[in-house]
Amino acid sequence: MNDKIEQLLIRGVVEINIKADLEKKLRFGKKLRIKLGIDPTGSDLHLGHLVALRKLAEFQKLGHQVVLLFGTFTGKIGDPTGKDKMRQPLTDAEINKNMQSYLEQAGKVLDISKTEVVKNGDWLAKMNFEDILKLAGSFTVSQMIQRDMFQERLKNNRDINMVEFFYPLMQGYDSVAIKADVELGGTDQLFNLMAGRKIQEAYGMTPQNIMTMSILEGTSGVEKMSKSLDNYIGVMESSKQIFGKTMSIPDHLMSKYFELLTDLSRHDIDQLLAGHPRDAKLQLAEEITTMLHDEKAAHKAREEFLNVFAQGGLPSDIAEMKLAQGEYPLLDLVIKSELCVSNSEARRKIGEGAVKIDDIKYNQLDEPILINDDPKVLQVGKRKFVKFVAE
Amino acid sequence: MNDKIEQLLIRGVVEINIKADLEKKLRFGKKLRIKLGIDPTGSDLHLGHLVALRKLAEFQKLGHQVVLLFGTFTGKIGDPTGKDKMRQPLTDAEINKNMQSYLEQAGKVLDISKTEVVKNGDWLAKMNFEDILKLAGSFTVSQMIQRDMFQERLKNNRDINMVEFFYPLMQGYDSVAIKADVELGGTDQLFNLMAGRKIQEAYGMTPQNIMTMSILEGTSGVEKMSKSLDNYIGVMESSKQIFGKTMSIPDHLMSKYFELLTDLSRHDIDQLLAGHPRDAKLQLAEEITTMLHDEKAAHKAREEFLNVFAQGGLPSDIAEMKLAQGEYPLLDLVIKSELCVSNSEARRKIGEGAVKIDDIKYNQLDEPILINDDPKVLQVGKRKFVKFVAE
Numbered sequence: 062m063n064d065k066i067e068q069l070l071i072r073g074v075v076e077i078n079i080k081a082d083l084e085k086k087l088r089f090g091k092k093l094r095i096k097l098g099i100d101p102t103g104s105d106l107h108l109g110h111l112v113a114l115r116k117l118a119e120f121q122k123l124g125h126q127v128v129l130l131f132g133t134f135t136g137k138i139g140d141p142t143g144k145d146k147m148r149q150p151l152t153d154a155e156i157n158k159n160m161q162s163y164l165e166q167a168g169k170v171l172d173i174s175k176t177e178v179v180k181n182g183d184w185l186a187k188m189n190f191e192d193i194l195k196l197a198g199s200f201t202v203s204q205m206i207q208r209d210m211f212q213e214r215l216k217n218n219r220d221i222n223m224v225e226f227f228y229p230l231m232q233g234y235d236s237v238a239i240k241a242d243v244e245l246g247g248t249d250q251l252f253n254l255m256a257g258r259k260i261q262e263a264y265g266m267t268p269q270n271i272m273t274m275s276i277l278e279g280t281s282g283v284e285k286m287s288k289s290l291d292n293y294i295g296v297m298e299s300s301k302q303i304f305g306k307t308m309s310i311p312d313h314l315m316s317k318y319f320e321l322l323t324d325l326s327r328h329d330i331d332q333l334l335a336g337h338p339r340d341a342k343l344q345l346a347e348e349i350t351t352m353l354h355d356e357k358a359a360h361k362a363r364e365e366f367l368n369v370f371a372q373g374g375l376p377s378d379i380a381e382m383k384l385a386q387g388e389y390p391l392l393d394l395v396i397k398s399e400l401c402v403s404n405s406e407a408r409r410k411i412g413e414g415a416v417k418i419d420d421i422k423y424n425q426l427d428e429p430i431l432i433n434d435d436p437k438v439l440q441v442g443k444r445k446f447v448k449f450v451a452e
Numbered sequence: 453m454n455d456k457i458e459q460l461l462i463r464g465v466v467e468i469n470i471k472a473d474l475e476k477k478l479r480f481g482k483k484l485r486i487k488l489g490i491d492p493t494g495s496d497l498h499l500g501h502l503v504a505l506r507k508l509a510e511f512q513k514l515g516h517q518v519v520l521l522f523g524t525f526t527g528k529i530g531d532p533t534g535k536d537k538m539r540q541p542l543t544d545a546e547i548n549k550n551m552q553s554y555l556e557q558a559g560k561v562l563d564i565s566k567t568e569v570v571k572n573g574d575w576l577a578k579m580n581f582e583d584i585l586k587l588a589g590s591f592t593v594s595q596m597i598q599r600d601m602f603q604e605r606l607k608n609n610r611d612i613n614m615v616e617f618f619y620p621l622m623q624g625y626d627s628v629a630i631k632a633d634v635e636l637g638g639t640d641q642l643f644n645l646m647a648g649r650k651i652q653e654a655y656g657m658t659p660q661n662i663m664t665m666s667i668l669e670g671t672s673g674v675e676k677m678s679k680s681l682d683n684y685i686g687v688m689e690s691s692k693q694i695f696g697k698t699m700s701i702p703d704h705l706m707s708k709y710f711e712l713l714t715d716l717s718r719h720d721i722d723q724l725l726a727g728h729p730r731d732a733k734l735q736l737a738e739e740i741t742t743m744l745h746d747e748k749a750a751h752k753a754r755e756e757f758l759n760v761f762a763q764g765g766l767p768s769d770i771a772e773m774k775l776a777q778g779e780y781p782l783l784d785l786v787i788k789s790e791l792c793v794s795n796s797e798a799r800r801k802i803g804e805g806a807v808k809i810d811d812i813k814y815n816q817l818d819e820p821i822l823i824n825d826d827p828k829v830l831q832v833g834k835r836k837f838v839k840f841v842a843e
Contacts, residue, residue: 201612220595223590226617
């Protein structure tokens, strides 16, 4: 039990405010209410989102009450965190759709049946002017402007809309409403999380402990995983995609991925990393695929991957395309295959020697290829295939 | 009619935003809604308050609709204008009492039966969070911080509570709620008045015109008239007090008092000022006393004043004090008269030669004075009297 508390306080954690305080509560056996706020402005979860959700699952397994707070009200305003401009507000329908989708995906690591799910519209929408003035009164303007993002904006002569001052106020009040003992968030949420402490105190409550979590880099290895940078591994992707994308991460990220996304002990992780990088990465990919699908699917994805990339074999599910029997110039076939996004990419790929027919490389655009009853496999790059057969 | 519009736009007015615009509306004959906001944190009106009320009366006489807006909601927060700290909030009972008292006093220059009287608690208390965010969204933080008072505070490292940002927002929204065409205020209210324009525009309305009024200096001649500086002439004071206090203002203020507090034309004022200052001031005092009481009371106050101060006569209402028959040292009599605030003031006044018995100056502290059936009038300074008679 004590080991698990230590894990809880360390693994994937950047900072705890106040650590000694939280540790005392945990060791004392107090049942805590653990808050994670979700601004329902998007619905597709990726591995980056799972870092905090897995930490919630750790709390849950130790018997604490996890509270997923959907910012249904704040989502209508848009969190300005890290943005130059305010977000477009969402409609109620969009928010509800995103919530349902989020819960389905979070269910892959969290026991949703034991999770309290709340919406801040349920209390924020009911506040009147006097309530709001009391809330605003817990902050001074200087305290508000200290926020990094606001400082940055003022420095660059970009303005701050008054509405944006409300975001930390509302997020903080949410902690009052749900009586949070602990709030999780990314390091970029530090100001809002601290606002929760301040506002809970102003309302006569014990301030929550704050746990900021590591940021997960995306598959390209440098920037934070995000949908907009297209460096993400999506929670709902196929086992094959998840396995393959995990295999594509740079070696130096393996240690962090193991720590944040698997249950392997530090000792086991270190042993794996001491061996061949490819073996370690296969293990990582299998762990992650198992988490998001199951062992069987993970095993199959691994076999498949090894078949195609390690042994030079073909995947088992190549798409088939029918053509009228006859000879076609190579470029025509590549374009018809739709494996390239444009005609110019098709030309380039052929020029680069990245195009094979039945595992033989061709680099002439007008190379004549005969399509008949005998299937021909066209390969572009390492991972894209189409099988042509005569109609 | 045109002359009256010109008067309206000039007399006592510091600035109009936008003058050409307002003049056009007035000349076009549009019936306008004229707003004056009153923060009901005090109830004693003095001549300084009458400057704006008299301007409202001018609008009223031209057929426009005057709207007195009581900040019953804002009064609970306290307007931070020109204050280093926030005011203490008022109770509902205090606010209601102040409102009643205000209307009674304002009735001396304004026709209250034709005046629309409203309270901003009627709409502000009903706003919800979404309404308030919409309102806040009409301002950026930079625009808010531009306010002189906030700049001053930030410069001096005094903080601004978030609540204080709401005052201009609420005052501005009041102009939306009452559909104000014109708002009057002191020059120190300029930011809040301009907020009204901005917020009306944000709500799709034509922005109100703003009229800032001259600040009236108090009887001591330098600082703004105010109760706390004890340099005021109160609306509810006796005709004698009003007359006497007006006579005590420095000569250089006469022109401004005539302009802001009487209906005399500029031509008549200039003629008066070209004559003897004392005659001009008597006229001024009579005008002001007539406004606050009536012609008869003003005339009596003038007679009285001339009797005491100009002809060296005695006022008709000297307090009588009974003493046992016998001889008293002068100092004892002065102390018993309670015309001095302390024994040491009594000694000083006698030493200065400011003490007379029956119009004869005495400057010995132990001068024996016989009190018998024949009344003796003790005078300290110019205006304080007691009549002693034997019991």
